Amino acid sequence: MAPCSFFTLFFFFFFLFNLALSQQGSTFQSDRTVDCTDGWIHIRRLPTRFNLDLLGNCSEYPLFVNFCPYLANHGFGQKTHNHSYSWYRTDALMLELIFHRRMLEYPCLTEDPNFADAVYLPYYASLDALRYLHGPEVNSSTEHGLELFEFLQEDEPGIWKRRLGHDHFLVMARPAWDFSQPLENDPPIWGTSFLELPEFFNVTALTLESRAWPWQEHAIPYPTSFHPPNLALLDSWLERVRKSKRSTMTMFVGGGGNSATPNIRRSIRNECENSTGNSTTYGGGYVKLCEIVDCSNGICEHDPLKFMRPMLQASFCLQPPGDTPTRRSTFDAILAGCIPVFFEEQSAKTQYGWHLPENEFESFSVHIPKEEVVYKGMKILNVLRGIPGSRVRRMREKILGLIPRVMYRKHNSSYGLRAKKDAFDISIDGTLKRIQSRLEELALADR
Template sequence: MASIPTILTTIFLFFLRSTISQQIHSNPDCTGRWIHIRRLPSRFNLDLLTNCSQYPLFDDFCPYLPNHGLGQKTHAKSHSWFRTDPMMLELIFHRRMLEYPCLTPDPNSANAVYLPYYTGIDALRYLYGPDVNSSAEHGLELFDFVKEQDSPNIWARHKGHDHFLVMARPAWDFSQPLINDPPIWGTSFLELPEFYNLTVLTFEARAWPWQEQAVPYPTSFHPPNLSFLESWIHRVARSRRSTLMLFAGGGGVSATPNIRRSIRDECENDTKNGTNGGYVKLCDVVDCSNGICEHDPIRYMRPMMEASFCLQPPGDTPTRRSTFDSILAGCIPVFFEDLSAKTQYTWHLPEEEYGEFSVFIPKEEVVFKGLKILDVLMGIPRDRVMKMRERVLELMPRVIYRRHGSSVDFRSNKKDAFDIAIEGTLQRIKSRLQEVAVL
């Protein structure tokens, strides 16, 4: 793995590139799409990466830093597959922002202002490090800077309504009430009145704050050009689906009734394998306990490509990276509560079309009323299953993060998760500024 200084030097060079690009762009197609990248001291981003091995209770995240947060390649000749850790989204997003075609050096002409603050990485010192008892202070130093120490007119002109940042953790991790003493899990970043106007992109948003919007977890697939993406889609479309349903994950082994336990019990008690609908297996489980699958996509991608349906039960929180892995594998996601996706990823997965690419089974019906998941899925006609899979394949480009430096044909013809997140952010900020102007 490259050394941390080498990684930081490489990233710094792209900071210089962004400075130049912000000065030379004059694209007429950028009307209403101009973004200014706020100049933050390195203590808010790059310096945080030098502490990558200092949180043993969390993990040593140094191995996930190469390739600007995509992680190490799964094998030496790979062009598209990396051992990506979702918590590196802040770094991935920052790197992609430097390639955004509508950057401007003038914040006063910008339609939005991006704060390249590695919020989730900085949160580690409050969650696992020396500042665990000072979590209510998370974000105060950033606010002091953007408001006072650097061109205060940038923040003050709209009171932060035009600023946005990325949080590579669920919003719940930043929602500890300021009055908690002693503090419980999380920091209080999103509870600070100073940041109430900030637009936040996160893995999992809460239901009520208008400023939070969920964006897809990064998968391990980051194609560098359109050819690699189309080749993968073609491969997935031709994959033989010999398993009816698959669960890739951990949990479900406690005595307490819950949806994961119900799934495991149903799979273990299934005696119909090889006798129904042409499937060799009706149910398969890929045990991903203790994080063994997280950076090893081959463990779950091959089984997912052989399954028609991939179960997405909630765990510690409702959302799962596995949702996007399953779409990448052409495996139809099965949800058990709306908070897992439908009310989260409204920019990337059209809310009114969920019945066209996914199945919903209320978890209460399974856990407490004895509804069998297998019975529901086996009752779906084959032709409808085929149409649902086709829709999943159509959605695939929208939920992946293509590799930085992608070819022009890819950037021009296929919007990925980053592109859609930026479009949604610009529209959200525009609408918010119009609302504020009326008040």
């Protein structure tokens, strides 16, 4: 077992205990005070090699970050400081662990798969993918997922065959592109082929970023570092965001932009670094037109103090695409009440429809086509300076209403906070509706 196995051993025993409780199902069915009209969920029993055992490999991939410290607090990571109640050093890869822990307290669980409207597979796909991406099985990445499929066929096969997997769903804590390597690639280029396997074409996959065409994928928010345990702490943060003095007009938190090749990050860096003036020059009470928080080489990834305080002081936060269109920083910005500025629709508008309604994007964000900036000389700062202050205030108020929808609250949180649907709750609601819709389509096709 890995050297950092203290955390792992603790979670093994704790998770096994909670998994046993979750399989009792009848406890939840007998609670008539819970409204389960949206559907019941069955948690599929999987051998620990598909989830818990993978935590024991937390330091075994030298080409990848040692993720042992981020297992703490059921995947939230270690607290940012000893007296913190809501802030953690959360790694996005831990979303599968976070989601699994929340599923254990979902009120509409059933032990009987025949009674269930959906079946949750507690498979840590991204953690299992590490052996194909960075480990000894890098040349066998087209096999990722086959072992799981074989188990589903051999162990209680009726659960799968009842609807041929159409009622199954799982969480994959990476962009879908990391699981979309064509099966015919030999040798493999990057990623695994899990989402290209015909065996899983019917399964709903909740990913951090989805592709445009496969119906089975749907993006859900990246986990931020904010996980409040009660309503008072959420309200306290919302009040801080509302009252925060926005002395910087525009902010970019990230890296890149240093290459000679024209791209949106280079344009942002050049324009921001060339913005000059003094506090009497700008309208809106701004002291700075643009500021960069350099997060190159992942130095900000697990330290929210480096970027949350600056974001609280900015009106607009730029969200240029990087290796893929989406960014965790989008949700950090929303959390700070900083209006996100997108440069392509795939960065959020076509991704997170359950959590950020597509028809309302103009009410809380700004879109500036990257081609206009990179190749036609459009100035980002001029566009943002032209937005009336009244509209900026309305957009920020809209963002305040989105904060509960994009955060993952702490497990076992207070009743008052549970009454507000967070990113997990909205993901489950969307999944149940999607599965129901798909099953209805299949029923009509069979008539």
